[in-house]
Amino acid sequence: xxxxxxxxxxxxxxxxxxxxxxxxxxxxxxxxxxxxxxxxxxxxxxxxxxxxxxxxxxxxxxxxxxxxxxxxxxxxxxxxxxxxxxxxxxxxxxxxxxxxxxxxxxxxxxxxxxxxxxxxxxxxxxxxxxxxxxxxxxxxxxxxxxxxxxxxxxxxxxxxxxxxxxxxxxxxxxxxxxxxxxxxxxxxxxxxxxxxxxxxxxxxxxxxxxxxxxxxxxxxxxxxxxxxxxxxxxxxxxxxxxxxxxxxxxxxxxxxxxxxxxxxxxxxxxxxxxxxxxxxxxxxxxxxxxxxxxxxxxxxxxxxxxxxxxxxxxxxxxxxxxxxxxxxxxxxxxxxxxxxxxxxxxxxxxxxxxxxxxxxxxxxxxxxxx
Amino acid sequence: xxxxxxxxxxxxxxxxxxxxxxxxxxxxxxxxxxxxxxxxxxxxxxxxxxxxxxxxxxxxxxxxxxxxxxxxxxxxxxxxxxxxxxxxxxxxxxxxxxxxxxxxxxxxxxxxxxxxxxxxxxxxxxxxxxxxxxxxxxxxxxxxxxxxxxxxxxxxxxxxxxxxxxxxxxxxxxxxxxxxxxxxxxxxxxxxxxxxxxxxxxxxxxxxxxxxxxxxxxxxxxxxxxxxxxxxxxxxxxxxxxxxxxxxxxxxxxxxxxxxxxxxxxxxxxxxxxxxxxxxxxxxxxxxxxxxxxxxxxxxxxxxxxxxxxxxxxxxxxxxxxxxxxxxxxxxxxxxxxxxxxxxxxxxxxxxxxxxxxxxxxxx
Numbered sequence: 001x002x003x004x005x006x007x008x009x010x011x012x013x014x015x016x017x018x019x020x021x022x023x024x025x026x027x028x029x030x031x032x033x034x035x036x037x038x039x040x041x042x043x044x045x046x047x048x049x050x051x052x053x054x055x056x057x058x059x060x061x062x063x064x065x066x067x068x069x070x071x072x073x074x075x076x077x078x079x080x081x082x083x084x085x086x087x088x089x090x091x092x093x094x095x096x097x098x099x100x101x102x103x104x105x106x107x108x109x110x111x112x113x114x115x116x117x118x119x120x121x122x123x124x125x126x127x128x129x130x131x132x133x134x135x136x137x138x139x140x141x142x143x144x145x146x147x148x149x150x151x152x153x154x155x156x157x158x159x160x161x162x163x164x165x166x167x168x169x170x171x172x173x174x175x176x177x178x179x180x181x182x183x184x185x186x187x188x189x190x191x192x193x194x195x196x197x198x199x200x201x202x203x204x205x206x207x208x209x210x211x212x213x214x215x216x217x218x219x220x221x222x223x224x225x226x227x228x229x230x231x232x233x234x235x236x237x238x239x240x241x242x243x244x245x246x247x248x249x250x251x252x253x254x255x256x257x258x259x260x261x262x263x264x265x266x267x268x269x270x271x272x273x274x275x276x277x278x279x280x281x282x283x284x285x286x287x288x289x290x291x292x293x294x295x296x297x298x299x300x301x302x303x304x305x306x307x308x309x310x311x312x313x314x315x316x317x318x319x320x321x322x323x324x325x326x327x328x329x330x331x332x333x334x335x336x337x338x339x340x341x342x343x344x345x346x347x348x349x350x351x352x353x354x355x356x357x358x359x360x361x362x363x364x365x366x367x368x369x370x
Numbered sequence: 371x372x373x374x375x376x377x378x379x380x381x382x383x384x385x386x387x388x389x390x391x392x393x394x395x396x397x398x399x400x401x402x403x404x405x406x407x408x409x410x411x412x413x414x415x416x417x418x419x420x421x422x423x424x425x426x427x428x429x430x431x432x433x434x435x436x437x438x439x440x441x442x443x444x445x446x447x448x449x450x451x452x453x454x455x456x457x458x459x460x461x462x463x464x465x466x467x468x469x470x471x472x473x474x475x476x477x478x479x480x481x482x483x484x485x486x487x488x489x490x491x492x493x494x495x496x497x498x499x500x501x502x503x504x505x506x507x508x509x510x511x512x513x514x515x516x517x518x519x520x521x522x523x524x525x526x527x528x529x530x531x532x533x534x535x536x537x538x539x540x541x542x543x544x545x546x547x548x549x550x551x552x553x554x555x556x557x558x559x560x561x562x563x564x565x566x567x568x569x570x571x572x573x574x575x576x577x578x579x580x581x582x583x584x585x586x587x588x589x590x591x592x593x594x595x596x597x598x599x600x601x602x603x604x605x606x607x608x609x610x611x612x613x614x615x616x617x618x619x620x621x622x623x624x625x626x627x628x629x630x631x632x633x634x635x636x637x638x639x640x641x642x643x644x645x646x647x648x649x650x651x652x653x654x655x656x657x658x659x660x661x662x663x664x665x666x667x668x669x670x671x672x673x674x675x676x677x678x679x680x681x682x683x684x685x686x687x688x689x690x691x692x693x694x695x696x697x698x699x700x701x702x703x704x705x706x707x708x709x710x711x712x713x714x715x716x717x718x719x720x721x722x723x724x725x726x727x728x729x730x731x732x733x734x
Contacts, residue, residue, distance in 0.1 A: 056477035059733040080479040090470035094387030106376035107478040
């Protein structure tokens with residue numbers, strides 16, 4: 001049982017309505033455990049940056065409950081324990097890299113001796129020691145990101161919020177940044193990343209939340225989210241004909257002796273009457289469900305079965321073989337973060353992807369609650 | 371404290387990196403060098419190797435009244451240096467609150483109000499440094515070339531910084547509101563001109579109103595005297611009395627009417643400007659404080675009135691105009707520093723409060 005104290009971030013009902021009625025956030029609730037790397041994903045305009053800015057007191061929420069490191073949202077002294085790298089940051093161009101880190105250390109109330117020591121160490125960590133005494137106006141985007149990461153860590157924060165930390169960083173630099181984040185986790189720090197780089201998040205995040213239209217569309221550990229969507233794909237040597245699909249369906253139905261299982265998709269309408277006559281399958285939805293509650297779907301020449309247990313598909317394989325189908329391939333398919341992302345931002349009713357940008361007006365029920 | 375110090379050091383680094391800071395510094399030093407070319411002794415004045423004796427004033431008085439007061443204080447310190455300072459600092463707040471920059475500051479354990487106030491005072495560093503260097507230079511040059519060491523020239527440092535801060539408060543408000551450096555700069559300069567205009571116009575209208583009042587009293591007395599004398603003289607002899615003709619009486623009455631008509635326009639206008647003057651920062655008066663403190667008793671205009679008489683501006687008698695000017699100047703000199711600085715600071719605080727309110731309430 002997690003308590004508020006075990007969360008670095010415990011956000012409840014975070015809402016933000018900008019002037020002009022733009023609903024950037026609509027009651028976000030999410031929790032980030034201490035010592036984990038949490039990824040926040042979402043299309044442009046989903047409200048990711050607004051959420052981070054609310055946490056960092058840059059934007060004032062319309063409504064916010066919950067805690068950050070055990071303190072109320074907006075508690076300024078707590079910010080001394082948080083590191084922050086904003087998106088598209090603009091460091092003072094007249095400062096050198098070293099001065100930039102030391103300046104923001106001072107702004108975070110780090111004493112001078114510690115700031116100098118930490119700055120030296122962090123410059124090493126982000127591999128910028130050689131360029132430390134040059135003006136930031138001469139830096140490339142990747143170098144600026146490295147300095148940005150260093151200034152976010154200069155106060156030895158318990159929680160680090162990074163908005164697009166690898167934006168503009170070359171592949172080697174990306175790997176280094178991710179290594180730094182991994183080390184932070186080992187030190188027990190919490191890292192909150194806001195990013196579009198799904199492949200990077202997939203390799204490093206313990207948990208993710210996907211925002212769409214100012215709401216949390218999905219939240220959980222990567223394992224939980226992807227495991228629920230993992231399945232086996234059985235490719236069968238068959239002609240793309242209604243009769244073959246009917247043979248497959250009948251074979252599976254006979255094996256399971258199912259009565260109320262829904263009809264797998266892909267069956268031609270002409271085949272329905274035959275299937276129904278044997279009482280095997282009943283047309284309910286695109287995705288059928290077997291009596292053991294595993295989903296099954298026929299797409300092209302491949303059967304997809306919603307299980308990660310190889311034993312569960314043995315019966316199906318036997319049924320197909322009995323019906324004299326040759327099996328070309330059996331593959332355990334894992335859902336990628338990108339698949340999850342696409343699923344989260346797709347409107348289930350229309351199948352359309354969410355359009356970029358925040359909604360101008362909230363649904364009526366939400367307006368009433370605000 | 372550490373944060374405030376960091377903001378001050380940062381402001382210094384910012385100024386240090388600005389080309390305009392160094393241009394202004396070079397111009398300040400040029401003015402000091404130019405001042406060093408002019409000298410005054412008890413007998414004559416000098417420009418480089420040339421010497422001459424001023425015909426209308428004591429050389430030291432001429433040096434202080436014209437060279438120091440008009441050129442150094444009136445032109446350079448009051449306008450030149452401050453316009454350059456405003457150009458240099460107008461962008462500080464718009465750049466500070468720009469997207470990508472402000473987040474780095476707001477995400478720190480410092481309140482928005484303290485951040486705003488620290489940044490504001492740090493921005494005044496530009497003028498403070500420039501004027502300090504200039505005051506040191508002036509002190510040395512005036513001491514060497516005029517032969518009089520005037521440590522009170524260092525009063526220019528707080529006074530000019532204070533005067534700049536009045537205008538800069540408006541610049542900050544406009545910068546925070548519009549987020550545009552150009553808008554903040556141009557509108558601030560316009561406001562500055564407006565404030566100076568209001569103050570100078572109020573002073574001039576005060577002179578004219580007072581002068582008109584005096585001349586009305588003078589002409590009324592004349593008319594009364596003429597009328598009394600006219601009653602004592604037989605009517606058939608009236609036209610033959612020198613200085614007592616009907617023509618003169620009528621002319622005086624007509625002049626009185628004209629003056630009263632002018633007064634009916636000047637007085638409400640002056641009252642309006644006087645009220646307006648209460649509400650604007652007193653840039654001119656603050657600047658005059660320095661002039662007032664640097665001036666010595668023998669630099670001031672005497673009460674001796676041996677000038678010509680007769681109608682002048684608005685048909686006011688020249689003597690009355692001179693008297694009104696003296697009274698106005700004396701009145702200005704009687705204005706307390708508490709009133710000048712206090713009323714200006716009140717406006718500045720009100721403007722800054724509004725700017726701080728916008729800064730603190732805004733989402734970035």
